[in-house]
Amino acid sequence: MFVTSAVVAITDEKCVGCQRCVNVCPSGALAMSGRLAVLDEPRCVGCFKCVEACHPYDAISVLRDPNPRRLTTPITDEFRPAVEELCATARLDPDAVICLCTSTTAGEVAAAVLGGVHEPEDLALATGVRAKCGMWCLTPAMRLLRAHGVDITRPAKDQRIYADGDGAEVAIWTISDEVADRYPEYRLREDLDAIERDDVPRAVGFPDIRPSPSPSPRPSPRPGTDR
Amino acid sequence: MTVSELIRPAATPPPLSRSHFAYGRVPPAMRAAELPGICSVRVQDLFADLPEPIHRAGEDPAPVRAAAVAALAGVDMSMIKPGDSVHVLCSEHGFAMMGGTAYAELLRTVRDEIVTRTGATNVKLAVSSAASKFESAEILPAHGLTDYFQGKTFAFGPYDPGIPIDTEIGRLYGVRKAYHAKWLVHVHYDDPREIHYHRVNGRLLKSFTMSYARMETRSIYHTNFPSRSANIVPRAIYESPYIRQRWAFSAVLSTSPTGTMGVDADNDLIAMDRRVGREILRRYGKLVSLFRTIDECFTIADDTRWFPYQHAGGLTACALFENDRDYLDLDLRRDSAQVHKRGNVVKAVVLNSAWKIASTPALTIGVGDRVCRDLMRIHSAQDVLAEPDLPTAVATAIQRTGIDKGIVFDGCYGAINMTHSMAEYLLERAPEVGRQVDEELLPRWLRQRGLEPVT
Numbered sequence: 001m002f003v004t005s006a007v008v009a010i011t012d013e014k015c016v017g018c019q020r021c022v023n024v025c026p027s028g029a030l031a032m033s034g035r036l037a038v039l040d041e042p043r044c045v046g047c048f049k050c051v052e053a054c055h056p057y058d059a060i061s062v063l064r065d066p067n068p069r070r071l072t073t074p075i076t077d078e079f080r081p082a083v084e085e086l087c088a089t090a091r092l093d094p095d096a097v098i099c100l101c102t103s104t105t106a107g108e109v110a111a112a113v114l115g116g117v118h119e120p121e122d123l124a125l126a127t128g129v130r131a132k133c134g135m136w137c138l139t140p141a142m143r144l145l146r147a148h149g150v151d152i153t154r155p156a157k158d159q160r161i162y163a164d165g166d167g168a169e170v171a172i173w174t175i176s177d178e179v180a181d182r183y184p185e186y187r188l189r190e191d192l193d194a195i196e197r198d199d200v201p202r203a204v205g206f207p208d209i210r211p212s213p214s215p216s217p218r219p220s221p222r223p224g225t226d227r
Numbered sequence: 228m229t230v231s232e233l234i235r236p237a238a239t240p241p242p243l244s245r246s247h248f249a250y251g252r253v254p255p256a257m258r259a260a261e262l263p264g265i266c267s268v269r270v271q272d273l274f275a276d277l278p279e280p281i282h283r284a285g286e287d288p289a290p291v292r293a294a295a296v297a298a299l300a301g302v303d304m305s306m307i308k309p310g311d312s313v314h315v316l317c318s319e320h321g322f323a324m325m326g327g328t329a330y331a332e333l334l335r336t337v338r339d340e341i342v343t344r345t346g347a348t349n350v351k352l353a354v355s356s357a358a359s360k361f362e363s364a365e366i367l368p369a370h371g372l373t374d375y376f377q378g379k380t381f382a383f384g385p386y387d388p389g390i391p392i393d394t395e396i397g398r399l400y401g402v403r404k405a406y407h408a409k410w411l412v413h414v415h416y417d418d419p420r421e422i423h424y425h426r427v428n429g430r431l432l433k434s435f436t437m438s439y440a441r442m443e444t445r446s447i448y449h450t451n452f453p454s455r456s457a458n459i460v461p462r463a464i465y466e467s468p469y470i471r472q473r474w475a476f477s478a479v480l481s482t483s484p485t486g487t488m489g490v491d492a493d494n495d496l497i498a499m500d501r502r503v504g505r506e507i508l509r510r511y512g513k514l515v516s517l518f519r520t521i522d523e524c525f526t527i528a529d530d531t532r533w534f535p536y537q538h539a540g541g542l543t544a545c546a547l548f549e550n551d552r553d554y555l556d557l558d559l560r561r562d563s564a565q566v567h568k569r570g571n572v573v574k575a576v577v578l579n580s581a582w583k584i585a586s587t588p589a590l591t592i593g594v595g596d597r598v599c600r601d602l603m604r605i606h607s608a609q610d611v612l613a614e615p616d617l618p619t620a621v622a623t624a625i626q627r628t629g630i631d632k633g634i635v636f637d638g639c640y641g642a643i644n645m646t647h648s649m650a651e652y653l654l655e656r657a658p659e660v661g662r663q664v665d666e667e668l669l670p671r672w673l674r675q676r677g678l679e680p681v682t
Contacts, residue, residue, distance in 0.1 A: 005607045024386050049386055052359055064604070098450070133358075135385070139446035162389055162400050165443045170397040171451035175459065179395050185428060185676070186459045187557070191452075194559055200453050201552065201559065203423060207450055 001072035002102035002128025004065045006046035010037055014059035021050035021060060023159040026130045028121035045071070045124055045131035071102075071128040073112040086110040088213045089147035090140070091173070096207040098140040101132030106207065109144050118150045120161060139167030140207060173212060228272075230654045237644045238267040240637035241284045241326040243531060246365060248358070248582040250605075251597030255579045257617045259529040259635040260644050264621070267642040268650050270484040270540045273657040274513045280486025283641060284325035288332035291487060295336035295478065298492040302476045307410050309346035313475070314353045314408035318438045321416045321480065322366045323532040325640055329487040330416060331370035333480050337414055338376060351379040353405050355438035357533075358584060360384045389441040392470070394463035400441035401464065406473065413477040413496065417503045419511045420536055420543040423554045424449075427507050428676060429458030431479060431500040435470070436461045455557060465496060479503055483510035484541035486640045505678045512555060512669055514542055517653060517660045519550045521632070524649065525575040525624040526589075527617075529637040533585035534576060537636035540643035544636045547573050548587065555668070557675040574628040577620045578602065590627060594620045 010021075017035035029043035030050060037059070046065060054060045075083050075094070087094040087106050094107030104127045112126040120141060124130045129137045138161070145152060146168040154163040172192050180188035194200045196211045237260035245253050259265055271277045281290040307313060315337055321330035338350050352372060354363045363382035367373045373380055381404065389400035390407075415431055425433045436448040440461075448460045464470060477499060478492040488510070493499035526544060530537035535545040550572060552560075575590040578598060583605055592612045593599035599613035612627075614620035625631050632652055635644035645653070673680055 003607065005604065052361065052384065053386070055360065068607075134442050135445050136449055137446070138442055139450045159386055159388055162391070162441065162443055165389075165391060165398045165400045165441070167443050167447045167451060170399065170447050170460075172453065172456055175396055179459075179463075182395075183459055183462060186456045186462070188456050188459060190559070191456045195453070199559065203454060203549075203552075206454065209451070209453065 001070065001104060001108065002045070002131050004044075004046050004069045004071065004131075006048075006062050007041055007044040007065045008039060008046070008048070008050055008060050009063050010039055011059045011061065012036055014057055016057050016059070018057070020053040023157055024049040024053045026121060026134065026160055027124040028119075042067075042069075043125060045128070047131055071125060071131065072104075073108050073115065073117075073126050075107050075111045079111050079114060082114050083107050083110040086114060086144060086147055088210060090143040091210040091212065092140055092143065093208050093210055098207050099129050099132070099137035102128035102137075104129045104137060106140060106144065109141055113144050113148045113150070118145065118148075120145070120152065136207070142166040142168040172209065230651055233268060233272045233654055234266050234647065234650045235269065235642070236267065237261070237265045238639050238642035240529070240639045240644070243580055244369070246531065246582070248362065248365070249531070250578065250581060250583055250593070250601040251595060253597060255529070255594065255598075255617070257579075259527040259579060259617065259637055262618060262621060264646055265635060265644050266647055266650055267639075267644045268654060269642045270514065271641075273517065273653060274661050277485050277510065278483055278488060280483065280488055280641075282329050282487040284328065284486070284638070288328050291329045291332040291480075291490065292336045294490040295333050295492070296340065298490040299337070299340045299478065302478075302492045303494050304341060304344050304475065306475060307341065307345040307347050310349075311345075311347050311409040312349045312351070313341055313347055313410045313412060314351050314405065315341075315412045315414055316353050316355065316405060316434070316439060317414045318355045318416075318434060319357045319362050319366065320418065320420070320532070320536060321414075322370065323536060324416060324418055324480075324482065324538065325486065326638070327366070327370055330480050331372060333478060333490060334372065334414055335375050337412060337478055341412070349379070350376065351381065351408070352376045354380065354382040355405065355434070356382045356384050358582075385440065385442040385445055387441075389443075390469075392464055392467050394467045396459060396463045399444045399447070399460065399464055401435075401439055401444070401469075402441060405439045406469075408473065410475040411470070411473045412475050414479070415477065416480040417482055417507055418543070419507050419515070421545055422515065423545070423549040424454055425458060426454055426554055426557060427504050427672075428455070428557060429462060429500060430507060431477065431496060431503055432458055432461040432465055434461070435464040440464070454554070481506060482541065482640075484514050484640060501676075501678060504676060505673065508555065508669060508672045508678075511541065512672065513657075513661055513664045514540060515546060515555065516553070516664050516668065517657055518542060518546045519553065520656045520660065521547065521550065521572055521652070523572050523574055523628075523630050524632045524634055525577065525628055525630055526573055527577045527579055527621065527633060527635045527637070528581040529579045529635055530581070531638065532582050534578070534581045534587060534636070535585055537581065538638050538640065539634055539636045541640045547634070553668070555672050557672075574630055575624040577617070577624050579617055579620070590624075592620045592623050592627075
């Protein structure tokens with residue numbers, strides 16, 4: 001859940017039409033109209049990524065949000081079993097806070113996905129996820145979408161998410177035994193076994209990795225990725 | 228000496244300057260060290276075996292340069308040819324340590340050695356920013372680095388265009404312009420901040436995810452692996468053909484709770500990381516363990532940067548927020564006594580000076596109109612108390628929490644500023660912590676990492 005407190009504003013005279021702001025907006029609030037960037041203010045979550053992307057043109061400024069919005073999706077009793085199942089498939093606890101900036105939980109995101117929100121930018125508006133830094137929440141959000149069968153594709157210029165490295169594909173449960181054995185100092189086999197036993201000590205700030213809903217053998221290394 | 232004889236007047240912290248990124252933007256009217264109730268304890272009075280530094284904040288950095296030249300003498304730079312491009316990769320946090328003087332001098336020396344020994348002149352300083360690429364606009368001129376690198380500097384962040392890096396564990400993404408050079412030189416520091424993430428099990432590798440990677444890869448590091456295993460992510464990037472083709476060498480600023488200890492450098496980052504890891508455990512392990520004994524306290528944020536990364540006696544404040552277990556211990560101990568459920572020991576943060584955005588779960592008490600205005604605007608959903616000045620804010624923290632044990636995070640190395648009751652608390656516990664680390668914990672930490680015992 002996240003309450004917006006700021007929005008941005010574009011100074012048309014300074015906009016050079018470079019589209020950099022559009023390429024980084026996590027909520028789809030910016031678009032090009034001819035050679036000018038335009039803002040759909042109700043979609044702005046006040047992350048300020050566009051402000052930075054606009055440097056050195058400085059065409060985007062920050063304003064107090066005139067209409068603060070509460071971005072959340074409630075988990076209804078009707079949805080709860082499905083939310084728990086989707087979170088389990090994504091190896092997340094429904095109550096785990098997956099976004100430290102906005103306190104959004106895995107369950108909130110799962111409820112939004114189950115409710116038909118399938119674009120990452122719409123998920124930001126529905127739950128607050130990725131509305132700030134994105135460092136913690138990006139991968140869990142992608143895991144929940146993937147677990148629901150949603151395949152994210154992106155054009156090459158999109159700097160918000162690289163679909164072939166979005167975090168849903170590389171995880172401790174995808175590491176091959178060969179790699180795990182090559183780097184014993186990272187205790188990969190031991191940690192994965194502990195995860196499957198639900199035996200990893202809780203750590204402040206880390207969303208727990210839940211056991212696999214249907215344990216399967218670890219894959220072989222991907223072709224062409226060996227040293 | 229008795230406990231009371233070891234409690235000294237407050238130490239003078241590094242000065243603060245105006246910053247676009249700080250709450251209120253201007254330096255505070257009063258530093259915590261100026262408060263009548265604040266005293267200090269020297270870290271060497273807590274642990275007598277902490278070594279003397281070669282450099283402290285505010286001193287002439289010549290010893291750092293000499294140490295860097297000596298360390299780099301053992302590094303092979305022959306792969307760099309006169310016409311080659313070189314990126315000297317550095318991270319914002321290094322400039323937050325002891326005023327940044329030592330890290331800046333290391334960067335200058337690395338540049339000079341590359342130019343002198345290889346003839347390469349296309350040497351760019353590539354600054355990994357934390358929250359905003361604008362940080363470099365304050366940091367680099369303040370240390371004269373823009374001029375020193377002849378204008379060949381740039382900053383980059385996690386949403387800049389990426390470059391796919393195929394690794395043993397799958398496709399990861401670096402920041403394209405950070406790596407867009409013939410040769411890469413990684414210049415880092417051994418600040419043990421965020422032990423709960425890196426576990427001193429690949430400290431120098433962490434930058435390949437958390438400094439030089441796109442946000443997708445940073446998120447993978449934080450959420451798709453337990454902390455004990457997460458360093459496979461930066462290791463896989465470091466070992467990738469993409470990086471190996473560009474890798475030249477690395478240099479690291481070596482520190483302790485007393486100050487800068489020297490410089491290490493190597494072509495082999497893994498070998499150097501093992502040396503550095505051993506020294507982090509040896510030099511910081513006792514203070515980390517002493518902070519773990521703190522059961523409750525309030526803190527005063529009175530430094531540059533975000534509060535979790537502000538220093539007291541060389542340790543960052545996040546050591547207090549994550550002190551529920553021994554993160555230096557690499558064994559799993561779910562049911563052992565070391566896994567406490569004490570919750571957050573920091574009951575209140577008096578915010579006198581800090582960079583914006585990063586909040587804490589503790590009660591936050593802002594100091595002064597300018598700071599409080601920013602705090603309430605940015606953290607509108609959080610309870611923030613506003614007080615007109617620092618003495619009133621500290622009194623409010625004590626009154627609201629009922630706790631008089633307070634620590635000041637003001638950038639000091641060599642000593643920790645704190646309240647009298649906290650000084651007594653730490654001095655009483657330090658001897659037993661020192662014994663336990665020497666006899667039990669340090670041998671265990673080293674053994675778990677396959678490192679040689681300390682003699």
